[in-house]
Amino acid sequence: MLFLHGFPEFWYSWRHQIVEFNKDYWCIAVDMRGYGDSERPEEVSAYKIDLLVExxxxxxxxxxxxxxxxxxxxxGGLIASKF
Incomplete structure (x- = not known):
């Protein structure tokens, strides 16, 4: 399972769900581009939906x-819907 957070959150917002789902699934929650410990490009163009999906x-x-x-x-739902 891959967890994609919302604005303005980061991977930690999924901590409770991961504990439960990890009992039956391999789980990973990421800091999406610009959030948490991820890279933070300064250019607005670096945050286009197609790039986030990629x-x-x-x-x-x-x-x-x-x-x-x-x-x-x-x-994260918008990104997931384009995936």
Whole structure:
């Protein structure tokens, strides 16, 4: 399961859900671009939806996964819907 947070949160907002879902699923919650400990590009153009979706695709490739269950909230929901 891959958890995508909303605005203005970061991975920690999923801490309670991860504890429960981790009993049956492999779980990861990320700090999306510009939040928490992630990179913070200054250019507004670096936050285009297509780029944020590509961040998720890149993560999946790096993890060696070709599919996942996406769990999302708020801003993360928009990114998940485009994934």
């Amino acid at each position: 961040d998720v695709r890149d993560l999946m490739r790096k993890l060696g996964r070709n599919k996942c269950i996406l769990v999302s909230h708020d801003w």
